[in-house]
Amino acid sequence: MKKLFLLVMALTLAACGQTPATREAEPAVAPQAGFPVTVTNCGRRLTFDQPPGKVVTGYHPALETLFALGLGDQVAGRTNFSESAFLPGHEELYDRIPEISPTIMLPQKEIMLAQGADFVLDNSMASFDAGGGYATVEELDAAGSPVYIMGGWCSPEETLAFTLEDTLTDLRNLGAIFGVPDRADRLIAELRGDLDDVRERVSGRPPVRVLATDGGKGPVNAYGGAGVTHQLITAAGGQNVLADVKADYTEVNPEAIAAAQPDAVLISEYATLRGEKKPTVEAKAADTLAVAANSPAAKDDRVLALPVAAQHPGYRNLLAVVDIARFLHPDAFTR
Amino acid sequence: MRLDLRGVTVNLDGRPIVHEAGLRVDDGEFVALVGPNGCGKSTLLRTIYRALRPSAGLISVDGDDVHRLPWRESARRTAVVAQETPAELDFTVWEIVLMGRTPYERDAADGERCARALDRVGLAGAQDRVYATLSGGEKQRALIARALVQEPRLLLLDEPTSNLDIRHQLEILHLVRELGVATLAVLHDLNQAAAFCDRLYVMSSGRILAGGPPGEVLTPELISQVYGVRAVQRTQLVFERLKDEAEP
Amino acid sequence: MIIETAPVAPVKPRRNGRFTLLVTVLAVAVVASTWLAVSIGAVHVALPQAWAIVADRLVPGLVPRTWTPVQEQIVWQFRLPRALLALLVGAGLAVVGAVLQALVRNPLADPFLLGISSGASFGAVVVLIMGASTLGGLSLSAAAFAGALLALALVYVLAQRSGRLTPSRLVLAGVALAYLFQAAYSFVLQQAQSGRAAQQVLFWLMGSLGGARWEMLPLPSVVLAAGLTYLLLQHRPLNALSAGEETAVSLGVNVHRLRITLFVLTSLLVGVLVATSGAVAFVGLIVPHAARLLVGADHRRVLPVTALLGAAFLQLVDVAARTVAAPQELALSIVTALFGVPFFLWLLRRRSVDRAVTVT
Numbered sequence: 001m002k003k004l005f006l007l008v009m010a011l012t013l014a015a016c017g018q019t020p021a022t023r024e025a026e027p028a029v030a031p032q033a034g035f036p037v038t039v040t041n042c043g044r045r046l047t048f049d050q051p052p053g054k055v056v057t058g059y060h061p062a063l064e065t066l067f068a069l070g071l072g073d074q075v076a077g078r079t080n081f082s083e084s085a086f087l088p089g090h091e092e093l094y095d096r097i098p099e100i101s102p103t104i105m106l107p108q109k110e111i112m113l114a115q116g117a118d119f120v121l122d123n124s125m126a127s128f129d130a131g132g133g134y135a136t137v138e139e140l141d142a143a144g145s146p147v148y149i150m151g152g153w154c155s156p157e158e159t160l161a162f163t164l165e166d167t168l169t170d171l172r173n174l175g176a177i178f179g180v181p182d183r184a185d186r187l188i189a190e191l192r193g194d195l196d197d198v199r200e201r202v203s204g205r206p207p208v209r210v211l212a213t214d215g216g217k218g219p220v221n222a223y224g225g226a227g228v229t230h231q232l233i234t235a236a237g238g239q240n241v242l243a244d245v246k247a248d249y250t251e252v253n254p255e256a257i258a259a260a261q262p263d264a265v266l267i268s269e270y271a272t273l274r275g276e277k278k279p280t281v282e283a284k285a286a287d288t289l290a291v292a293a294n295s296p297a298a299k300d301d302r303v304l305a306l307p308v309a310a311q312h313p314g315y316r317n318l319l320a321v322v323d324i325a326r327f328l329h330p331d332a333f334t335r
Numbered sequence: 336m337r338l339d340l341r342g343v344t345v346n347l348d349g350r351p352i353v354h355e356a357g358l359r360v361d362d363g364e365f366v367a368l369v370g371p372n373g374c375g376k377s378t379l380l381r382t383i384y385r386a387l388r389p390s391a392g393l394i395s396v397d398g399d400d401v402h403r404l405p406w407r408e409s410a411r412r413t414a415v416v417a418q419e420t421p422a423e424l425d426f427t428v429w430e431i432v433l434m435g436r437t438p439y440e441r442d443a444a445d446g447e448r449c450a451r452a453l454d455r456v457g458l459a460g461a462q463d464r465v466y467a468t469l470s471g472g473e474k475q476r477a478l479i480a481r482a483l484v485q486e487p488r489l490l491l492l493d494e495p496t497s498n499l500d501i502r503h504q505l506e507i508l509h510l511v512r513e514l515g516v517a518t519l520a521v522l523h524d525l526n527q528a529a530a531f532c533d534r535l536y537v538m539s540s541g542r543i544l545a546g547g548p549p550g551e552v553l554t555p556e557l558i559s560q561v562y563g564v565r566a567v568q569r570t571q572l573v574f575e576r577l578k579d580e581a582e583p
Numbered sequence: 584m585i586i587e588t589a590p591v592a593p594v595k596p597r598r599n600g601r602f603t604l605l606v607t608v609l610a611v612a613v614v615a616s617t618w619l620a621v622s623i624g625a626v627h628v629a630l631p632q633a634w635a636i637v638a639d640r641l642v643p644g645l646v647p648r649t650w651t652p653v654q655e656q657i658v659w660q661f662r663l664p665r666a667l668l669a670l671l672v673g674a675g676l677a678v679v680g681a682v683l684q685a686l687v688r689n690p691l692a693d694p695f696l697l698g699i700s701s702g703a704s705f706g707a708v709v710v711l712i713m714g715a716s717t718l719g720g721l722s723l724s725a726a727a728f729a730g731a732l733l734a735l736a737l738v739y740v741l742a743q744r745s746g747r748l749t750p751s752r753l754v755l756a757g758v759a760l761a762y763l764f765q766a767a768y769s770f771v772l773q774q775a776q777s778g779r780a781a782q783q784v785l786f787w788l789m790g791s792l793g794g795a796r797w798e799m800l801p802l803p804s805v806v807l808a809a810g811l812t813y814l815l816l817q818h819r820p821l822n823a824l825s826a827g828e829e830t831a832v833s834l835g836v837n838v839h840r841l842r843i844t845l846f847v848l849t850s851l852l853v854g855v856l857v858a859t860s861g862a863v864a865f866v867g868l869i870v871p872h873a874a875r876l877l878v879g880a881d882h883r884r885v886l887p888v889t890a891l892l893g894a895a896f897l898q899l900v901d902v903a904a905r906t907v908a909a910p911q912e913l914a915l916s917i918v919t920a921l922f923g924v925p926f927f928l929w930l931l932r933r934r935s936v937d938r939a940v941t942v943t
Binding site (some may be wrong): 406407414415416425430431434490 | 828832836875
């Protein structure tokens with residue numbers, strides 16, 4: 001026990017000792033314009049004297065967001081992603097980065113602290129729970145590895161308050177932190193253009209009633225009227241049939257699903273077990289359509305698999321809006 | 336009716352507790368089994384009512400090996416009043432007594448049997464009381480009533496009076512004595528045993544050392560050998576006083 | 584009441600009249616709670632309509648069709664089978680609790696004491712997390728049942744010594760195995776890639792009747808009916824056993840065979856029920872005690888009252904679970920615990936518990 005403690009201490013000290021040294025050394029040689037940069041995240045002020053160069057990312061959407069900003073080279077360690085398909089071109093970039101965790105979660109405390117990261121990017125607090133054996137945000141901060149949580153997912157309540165603006169804010173903040181604000185602004189403008197295009201195309205069309213679900217014979221696991229998924233549906237010209245349910249992911253009575261009469265169904269796609277590439281979408285769709293047996297969605301068998309990665313804060317949210325809009329309003333995209 | 340034990344040996348967890356015990360109880364007899372604590376007398380009794388199995392020897396009631404009889408049949412022949420009392424469940428006295436009919440098919444006369452038995456032990460009117468709320472003497476009498484409705488040919492008593500005051504002890508022993516059912520009773524009080532039994536057996540270290548009428552068996556030599564105490568010949572006088580007190 | 588002259592008149596215990604009245608009241612409560620369960624839910628279906636749908640299904644063409652297919656689906660496919668399953672699970676778990684309390688002579692015994700539900704939960708978690716293919720395509724309920732049987736076999740092998748089951752060994756083996764199975768499913772749960780899958784498992788572990796369908800009803804019905812019939816026929820040996828092992832032996836009960844039969848029977852019941860509804864806590868603990876407070880310890884009365892009380896109780900619990908936060912659902916154990924824990928604490932303060940727990 002004592003040995004273990006000393007080891008942790010040694011690692012912590014090593015991490016502490018290393019980072020400030022590099023931090024102090026570099027600005028003297030090449031002071032970078034625009035730095036220091038300060039951003040606020042989860043109520044904490046994060047100050048960077050120079051762009052991070054040794055980044056560790058948690059759940060994959062965080063990494064995707066950095067890829068979108070062209071920052072893949074700055075990432076020194078990442079988690080595993082095998083639950084659904086990569087975004088175009090991302091697999092090669094992913095393969096080049098050392099995998100430090102075989103799951104979607106960050107590695108346990110000691111390994112995490114030993115990474116000596118100068119920036120940690122994730123999209124929920126789950127990987128920083130001391131009870132789960134993870135390094136906490138405070139511990140990482142003390143070790144010179146400041147943590148940024150995407151989408152404002154700092155607490156369960158805050159996940160309900162998510163809007164797509166939060167994703168754009170993350171892009172802007174990351175652009176500033178990494179010293180590429182122009183790149184971030186260009187990407188934001190492009191994505192805003194896409195969102196505007198979708199809004200324009202679907203406006204005036206009758207909203208499609210959408211059920212977003214994760215299967216279940218009863219109670220049905222479904223997405224209520226708060227959080228990422230609801231925002232995606234709304235932005236894509238859909239109407240969440242569970243809009244009145246004040247929850248993100250929750251258990252819903254099958255009666256309510258049967259009565260909801262969705263026109264279309266979104267099914268979360270992910271692997272349930274680490275290392276398995278087993279989309280369970282078909283089975284979940286069958287369960288859901290059996291419950292909503294009298295709905296238009298069941299009659300038309302109108303189902304879209306939605307990667308669960310898109311249902312967490314990250315660059316993919318904005319791509320998903322376009323995909324969902326095309327699915328809900330195919331006619332609007334024929335021009 | 337005849338209970339016969341021959342060469343009964345009982346092991347508990349591999350340890351021999353009773354060695355080659357032999358005894359008999361004849362019809363209408365009240366036979367006591369006495370001996371110091373830990374001598375194996377309760378173990379022997381439990382083996383007779385099948386809570387334990389003998390590792391050797393034969394226990395027969397009316398010529399049948401008890402341990403080979405169907406369970407219900409052996410319970411029809413032998414009833415037990417033990418020290419252990421069912422305490423925690425809220426059975427009423429009536430329900431406790433009615434349990435005595437467990438070895439038999441249900442019968443329209445069961446109610447009458449129970450009422451008679453309760454009357455016999457002086458608990459008439461207490462039938463709806465919760466067993467756990469009875470006094471020690473009342474509990475013991477309820478258990479005797481249960482043994483009565485079992486209509487046994489042999490009654491086994493395991494220190495039936497150990498938790499009772501002297502007055503209730505005598506009451507219970509008189510009651511059993513008057514039932515006229517063949518009885519084998521484990522008793523810890525030598526004086527009582529001598530006063531109430533027709534014959535008695537003395538056990539020590541798992542063996543039966545002697546058996547016969549109390550006057551012949553309870554010699555000062557045997558008592559000092561078994562209990563390590565000196566027996567004083569005032570016992571006769573004590574019996575008289577106790578008997579007077581018990582029969583108002 | 585008894586006149587001390589022979590022959591003594593046969594006496595009937597006073598409780599009989601009260602018992603008949605109580606059973607009638609409880610039967611009415613079961614029917615009323617079921618009526619309530621079919622009448623209300625997350626989606627409003629007008630009362631006459633709800634019952635017209637049931638009537639039409641039972642006697643087609645009896646009433647003119649004034650309802651939508653969705654309403655028919657809600658009432659006939661979801662509410663009615665769910666209400667009936669609630670009765671079965673409530674009655675079954677309560678009866679199992681009553682029997683186990685007699686079997687191990689411990690008032691704190693409940694259906695989950697013997698490790699059976701942990702085994703069932705393990706089977707279910709494996710299917711939920713690792714996928715049905717892991718267990719050769721077993722459905723969730725089949726896997727839960729298989730897990731219960733596995734636990735049953737293990738507890739049985741571990742608890743018996745030369746063909747005998749003793750209560751203390753039964754409880755120790757059951758509790759130890761429960762920990763083993765909990766560790767096993769916690770391990771599987773930790774392997775879960777997704778917080779969503781974990782959330783589904785946790786919900787299932789706390790019990791829900793949300794998955795009730797008609798095809799889930801026959802097996803629990805048959806097992807419960809057979810089990811309850813057997814237990815009622817065995818009420819006298821059960822009484823004797825609950826009065827003590829040696830008492831039971833001296834009353835001609837083959838205690839070892841009875842214990843094994845009761846253990847297997849209760850395990851099968853728990854396995855079948857847990858497979859349909861997950862692990863519903865507290866019903867099996869509190870309902871038998873409530874029943875005994877009403878009718879005393881005699882199993883001839885305790886068993887039917889426990890079954891009826893359990894059925895009505897779980898029916899009301901489930902109505903609450905699916906309407907309080909509608910259309911979201913609460914896990915059943917949350918609702919049962921809200922009633923169960925205060926009762927349990929009150930029970931702990933009773934002298935009889937201390938007394939019984941110290942009985943060896």
